[in-house]
Amino acid sequence: MNRERREQLRERLRGLGFDVVRFAAADTVVDRGLREWLAAGHQAEMTWLERSADKRLDPQLVLPGAASVIVLGVNYWPGREVAGTTFARYALHQDYHDTITPALKLAGHAIEELCAVGAADYRYYVDAGPVLERGWAAAAGLGFRGKNANVISREHGNWLLLATILVRVPFAADEALAATEPGRTGLFCGKCTRCLDACPTAAFPAPGVVDSRRCISYHTIENRGFVPRELRAKFGARVFGCDECLAVCPWNRFAQTGRSELLARRHDLAQLGLVELLRLTPERFREVFRGTAVKRTKLAGLLRNACIAAGNVWAADAPDPAGGRPAAAAELVRLAGHESPVVRGHAVWALRRVLGADRAATDLATARAAETEPVVLAEYVD
Ligand code: B12
Ligand code: SF4
Ligand code: SF4
Incomplete structure (x- = not known):
């Protein structure tokens, strides 16, 4: 052609x-x-x-x-x-x-x-x-x-x-960027290794190779079950996907603003607070995330991710200038009684980070005694 x-x-x-x-x-x-x-x-x-x-x-x-x-x-x-x-x-x-x-x-x-x-x-x-x-x-x-x-x-x-x-139409092909060695990973990276160094979970076993088992994007979007304990503290505040290895790349300085004709922006999602995410009900989840890629996690997956993020953002030794820690802890106690064992497990993990193991045990025992939160703490103690 x-x-x-x-x-x-x-x-x-x-x-x-x-x-x-x-x-x-x-x-x-x-x-x-x-x-x-x-x-x-x-x-x-x-x-x-x-x-x-x-x-x-x-x-x-x-x-x-x-x-x-x-x-x-x-x-x-x-x-x-x-x-x-x-x-x-x-x-x-x-x-x-x-x-x-x-x-x-x-x-x-x-x-x-x-x-x-x-x-x-x-x-x-x-x-x-x-x-x-x-x-x-x-x-x-x-x-x-x-x-x-x-x-x-x-x-x-x-x-x-x-x-x-x-x-099935044979169009003349466009050329790859460097005809001599088109398959080389990092062709225009030079000596830069910013992305490899920035990955919070060391998910690159080699340049250009991602081990999904360590990737935050994988765990927050695709993984339906428990997130490995040793990775959770490295997730920071991320609740859906991860841009770290993309965002640090110097090539982004050439990025033009997208025409966005085929995309419908939902910047309002970035305004959602973490406590608000911990409080999501099935109805609210449907209402906010209808038609977005985030619905892929289902409510339990997003709550799980929000628990991990809360455990990091309000970890006992982290500063809390906005004073969100008590509200987050209360929601985590409630989620420790969630019907999903995955949500329960991550809520308890997070609560232990936020309040310390002793205080978390006391708060959970109090909630259990009041028969509002039927969590069995022993299952999740590491
Ligand atoms: C599975 C998957 C994931 C997995 C695994 C990621 C991975 N690195 O493979 C997880 C869930 C971790 C993931 C995460 C993300 N993903 Co993803 N993902 C995919 C998916 C569905 C398949 C990718 C795949 O086949 N992986 C297996 C590996 C081995 O394949 P590969 O990396 O593509 O490399 C092969 C070929 O590209 C080729 N190859 C490699 N180098 C070269 C060079 C030359 C010159 C040639 C000819 C061939 C070649 O050889 C490799 C082996 O066959 C694609 C969509 C699709 N259908 O391709 C999107 C896709 C790759 N993801 C995408 C995005 C945006 C992301 C995230 C940025 C999302 C986020 N913000 O959280 C992260 C980035 C993580 C990262 N650094 O890769 C975009 C990437 C766009 C782009 N410009 O590259 C895609 C293309 C989706 C889309 N349609 O836009 N993703
Ligand atoms: S998406 Fe995040 S966790 Fe995954 S490889 Fe990139 S920086 Fe690492
Ligand atoms: S940050 Fe960008 S330029 Fe630097 S090594 Fe990574 S992909 Fe290459």
């Missing part, structure tokens, strides 16, 4: 709100060790990554006859810092899966019209498909793969969400 047609399509897709539109040939090898990563157990409990590994490694298993992969980037940098580190920046929007998908549908129509193909000739995904999105993005020259594992754009920094379209 000639370059003119590719450029026409690029313009159409940019017009739909995508900030970056790049093309790769579907026979490009974009795997740099998925099976080794899985064999090392770095996927933690994300067993769906193992189940879909064959497809991730071979686009022909996803769309037989695929000739090109179109990689789309959506910039989510709001142009200024939003106060608060409780939610990862991408989560301060309506769920991007929901807001980007309609544009992908329109992108499909544009392909049909410009290339005279049918709906069966392409498949699109945003995040959830069996596609190595970062690999395709690097191959198509959208950016380079940083030591933080993220694909970093020289125009948008670390703040690009990715989507892909597999298509």
Whole structure:
């Protein structure tokens, strides 16, 4: 397919709100060790990554006859810092899966019209498909793969969400950023190691490799059960996702403000206080997080995360200028009687950090004696 047609399509897709539109040939090898990563157990409990590994490694298993992969980037940098580190920046929007998908549908129509193909000739995904999105993005020259594992754009920094379209049309491919060694991790990192040094949980066994078992993003978003005790104190105030290894990257200084046409900002989420999160009821959870990525944790997951954050923010030796500690402790006592054992366990852990083990035991025993909180403390004592 000639370059003119590719450029026409690029313009159409940019017009739909995508900030970056790049093309790769579907026979490009974009795997740099998925099976080794899985064999090392770095996927933690994300067993769906193992189940879909064959497809991730071979686009022909996803769309037989695929000739090109179109990689789309959506910039989510709001142009200024939003106060608060409780939610990862991408989560301060309506769920991007929901807001980007309609544009992908329109992108499909544009392909049909410009290339005279049918709906069966392409498949699109945003995040959830069996596609190595970062690999395709690097191959198509959208950016380079940083030591933080993220694909970093020289125009948008670390703040690009990715989507892909597999298509049976052979477009001329765009070039990767450095044709000589396109697969090298940290191609434009130089000697910098800021992201590796900044990771609170030492989740990088090697540059560019994330061990999800140690990653705060994994635990606060994907893990449904107990968070390893030895990691909890390192989570800080984070309750959903983690941006630390992205935020410290010097390439962000080049980030343009996102047009945000395919995103609906929800900066109000950043205003939610931690005590408010501890007090979430099922109704309030639905009301606040409807249509956002945060709903993925379900209420119990978010309460668990809020307990960990409260245990860190109001740890006994931490300053408490705003005086939130007593209110947080009261909520933790209440959550120690929550119906979910995961919430109960993390509430007790946090209470022991906030009040000290003796006072936590007394408060819980008092609550139990009043038969308001049916927690069995012994189960959770370490
Ligand atoms: C599983 C997953 C996670 C896991 C594991 C993360 C990881 N590093 O693999 C967890 C839950 C921890 C996670 C966290 C986050 N994630 Co995530 N995640 C995914 C998902 C669904 C699959 C990633 C995967 O396959 N991992 C396995 C590893 C081995 O694969 P990989 O890192 O992609 O590397 C492979 C290829 O890229 C290739 N490759 C590597 N380098 C190069 C270089 C070249 C030139 C080539 C050709 C190929 C190549 O080889 C590797 C092995 O096959 C993707 C969406 C998708 N469908 O791809 C989003 C995705 C990677 N996540 C994303 C984001 C935004 C995040 C977070 C920032 C969210 C947050 N704020 O909390 C963090 C960042 C953590 C980090 N530093 O990686 C974005 C990344 C956007 C970008 N610009 O890079 C994606 C693409 C989602 C999206 N559609 O936008 N995530
Ligand atoms: S997302 Fe956070 S915990 Fe995960 S690798 Fe990056 S800095 Fe470490
Ligand atoms: S922080 Fe430094 S080492 Fe990490 S990805 Fe950015 S430039 Fe590379």
